[in-house]
Amino acid sequence: METAEWTAVDRYITDRLIPPDAVLDEVVASREAAGLPAIGVSPPQGKLLQLLAQAQQARNILEIGTLAGYSTLWLARALPPDGRLVTLEAEPRHAAVARANFQRAGLAARIELRVGPALETLPQLAAAGRGPFDFIFIDADKENYPAYWEWSLRLARPGTLIVADNVVRNGALADPHSADPRVQAMRRLHELLAGEARVSATTLQTVGSKGYDGFTLARVQADAP
Numbered sequence: 581m582e583t584a585e586w587t588a589v590d591r592y593i594t595d596r597l598i599p600p601d602a603v604l605d606e607v608v609a610s611r612e613a614a615g616l617p618a619i620g621v622s623p624p625q626g627k628l629l630q631l632l633a634q635a636q637q638a639r640n641i642l643e644i645g646t647l648a649g650y651s652t653l654w655l656a657r658a659l660p661p662d663g664r665l666v667t668l669e670a671e672p673r674h675a676a677v678a679r680a681n682f683q684r685a686g687l688a689a690r691i692e693l694r695v696g697p698a699l700e701t702l703p704q705l706a707a708a709g710r711g712p713f714d715f716i717f718i719d720a721d722k723e724n725y726p727a728y729w730e731w732s733l734r735l736a737r738p739g740t741l742i743v744a745d746n747v748v749r750n751g752a753l754a755d756p757h758s759a760d761p762r763v764q765a766m767r768r769l770h771e772l773l774a775g776e777a778r779v780s781a782t783t784l785q786t787v788g789s790k791g792y793d794g795f796t797l798a799r800v801q802a803d804a805p
Contacts (some may be wrong), residue, residue, distance in 0.1 A: 583791060593736040596622045598720070603685045604653065610650035620647050621719070621745065622789050626654035629717060629743065632797075634656035638714035642694050642705075643667040644698050644721030644728050649678035656687045665691045666710065668698045670720070679764065699724060702731040712737035718744040722762035725769045733778070735783060740800045744769065745764045748785050748794030778802040 611620065621629065633641060639662070641655050641750050646669035656665045669675045675695045681780070682688040694701045698720055705711065716732045718725060725744060732742050747753065752763040753770070773781045773796070781798035 581722075582611055582787075586787040586791075587789040589626055589646060589657070590622055592792075596643045598623050598627055603681075604750045606684060607648050607681045609654065610681055613626060614673070615680075616648055616674060616677060620650040621654075624788065625745075625786075625790070626651055627788075629693055630654045630658045631800070632743065633715045636715050638741075639663045640709075640711075640713050640715075640721065640760070641665040641733060642716045642732070644702075644711040644716070644718045644732075645669065647674050647719075649681040651717065651719060652678065652691060653681065653685050653687060655715070656682075656690050657693045659690060661677075663690065665712075666694065666705065667691060667702050668694050668696075668701045668720070670697050690786045701729070706731070706734055710736035711738060712741055716740065719746065721775055722746060722749075723765045729769055729772055736800045738800055738802060740801070742798045744781075744798075746793050746794040748792065749798045750792050753783075761790070773798060 629651060638658060639660060641659065643652055643655060643665065646652055646667045650669050659665060669678065671794065672695055673694055679693060682691050688800060715733050716736065718728050718732065720728065736742065747766045747769065748768055749763045752758050752760060753766050755763065772780065779798045779800050781796060783794055783796045785794040
């Protein structure tokens with residue numbers, strides 16, 4: 581795997597297409613200072629999420645997995661002034677770092693951060709009638725992606741775009757014998773998508789500073805239950 585070359589290309593893209601951003605740089609610095617894992621999206625991936633949300637004309641965004649809030653801020657910046665983003669984070673320590681970053685970015689009023697396991701907070705959102713969401717981004721614990729997908733579909737509407745990160749697993753997605761539960765979860769996710777007539781979906785392989793992985797994109801075509 582040509583990771584050094586992939587990283588160099590990511591740097592080239594970032595230097596030319598993504599203007600310097602002190603706020604986002606501070607998010608990365610805060611994550612490093614707090615000792616949080618370096619598992620967030622890269623700058624080109626963050627810009628991709630923002631462009632997708634803008635193309636979607638999203639006014640109501642759901643994010644499953646916050647970490648330090650890097651992808652959250654990319655998405656929140658895609659919203660109109662009266663738009664709202666709900667982000668779900670299981671770890672209180674991660675949530676504390678993210679909240680400080682939202683305040684620093686001046687977007688705290690636009691972002692609602694709910695702390696707790698997403699399989700507890702997602703039913704709460706549904707019970708409170710917080711959907712439907714126009715754009716949903718899944719980037720949390722991989723073993724639960726099939727369940728997150730099912731909840732995302734419940735919280736969607738016709739036209740909603742659902743994006744899931746880290747689905748290719750360094751190519752292991754194609755290995756039916758993998759003993760990694762994260763890989764098996766991604767294979768289950770694709771089985772669910774393949775059997776779901778209400779969505780149109782594809783998965784794109786990606787390379788870059790984050791290594792070899794990929795995104796799944798699914799557009800809801802018909803009413804979700």
